[in-house]
Amino acid sequence: MSSRLNPIAVFDSGLGGLTVVRQLMRRLPGERIIYFGDTARVPYGIKSAETVTRFAEEDIEFLQGFAPKLIIAACNTASAAALPRLDGKCAVPLCGVVKPGAKAAVRKTRNGRIGVIGTEATVESGSYRRCIADLNSDIKIVARACPLLVPLVEEGRTSGDPIVRAVLKEYLRPLKEAGVDTVVLGCTHYPLLKPGIRKVMGSGVQIVDSARETAQEAADILVDSGRVAPARAGLRHRFFASDHPERFARLGRRFLGRELGQVRLVQPELLNGCLALRVAKKA
């Protein structure tokens, strides 16, 4: 049984999950965070459910080495594709970003029409649709894949950029036409474009930031099990990436809202090695 001083481990295909870490730091300031960004294989959003599940298994295996009390899949694609298959197989509680976002949207909508935007894989997986329908089957859902938003954010563009404005206008049109009153940001990169999304959708529409909702869910899990870490001085978070740690540290600032400090490279062989051993055992 892990103690309340054990860390929270977070993984994502790359940088996006840092928006979840940002909210965790706000909501749970006593927690030590271990973050892994799988930048050697980013993005997960255009890959098959099988491949994403395999990647997520390897990410989780790596993070278990830090004896976390909770592991967060801070990646909509991994949460959508892999968590349902991995739930129960992992000794540590697992939490994704899809359920918290879906729950918040159902709570917030007044007219029963919810829009969901995400990567191709997240939208194709239908996970938000299922999750929302499980909570309230009367709700109408309009989902739209927005494959350009991640590269736009990673290129450093913000809501004021004319290309970002044009792309948002095009992507959000079907959501506006359907008259949704709530939009779920179904990708951890999207909180960085919240001002632009709010502007296109209009002030009457509520934006559900799944990063924020996930931090709340993590807090609930820890409170329920009496494992919230007390506020403490000298907390040292650790960041790992499977490729390009300098690029990760440089771009990561904008996602985290502060400096990351040192980002360590995880030799991708380590991840592949674990897998190769498993494959060898199966064969």
Added chain:
Amino acid sequence: MSSRLNPIAVFDSGLGGLTVVRQLMRRLPGERIIYFGDTARVPYGIKSAETVTRFAEEDIEFLQGFAPKLIIAACNTASAAALPRLDGKCAVPLCGVVKPGAKAAVRKTRNGRIGVIGTEATVESGSYRRCIADLNSDIKIVARACPLLVPLVEEGRTSGDPIVRAVLKEYLRPLKEAGVDTVVLGCTHYPLLKPGIRKVMGSGVQIVDSARETAQEAADILVDSGRVAPARAGLRHRFFASDHPERFARLGRRFLGRELGQVRLVQPELLNGCLALRVAKKA
């Protein structure tokens, strides 16, 4: 020694290399092509040279199983980052896309000013710059990373799309301002946006399509060594992808200009397995 009936093997991080295959089919209609798209780890363009080299080694290892007479790295990122490190280590002749494009640009420019567009990794590697400077050190080069063009093409957008037009206008501005008379398409996705690039740059500017130049280089290599395959009926090309073969076949049509037929999935464990063995041997 491979015979002239052995296939030509081609790899890329994903779909882009199919533009090279298209030109190979035009230029060398008797050749049997084996193609591997590493869609489980696409894109290479934002990853480090070490990681891209490792991926390219694994791709080449897989393709050597087909006893090819020539292997083409139909990926600018892999050609730029990996080929200089792999040259000489491979029993089969290796050919990339950077040198053929650079040579053609130097041949075509009249005013000695060449523009190069490519992914972040290709531009950062400085490979076109070095290659062009080796041929003629007086030439002025303006290079610009264009990270949005690959996702724009993969989303199915073409030169007429207003967002594509706006993005091209922005990316190509420094090339226009520098007065280049030749632009190298330093990414195998870009030939699909040639009409838009031509429109922004104006009719006086020559566009070097490295896919076309690479097919010419491959033809030269085979002619020089007397190994061009004779035209023959019933040629069967083979396409492999490390993820999502249906998506590959569906999107691939636009790159190849015809149907691909069946695309087979290469279990990514196969690639990782080769690597894990090598790592184990080293340890």
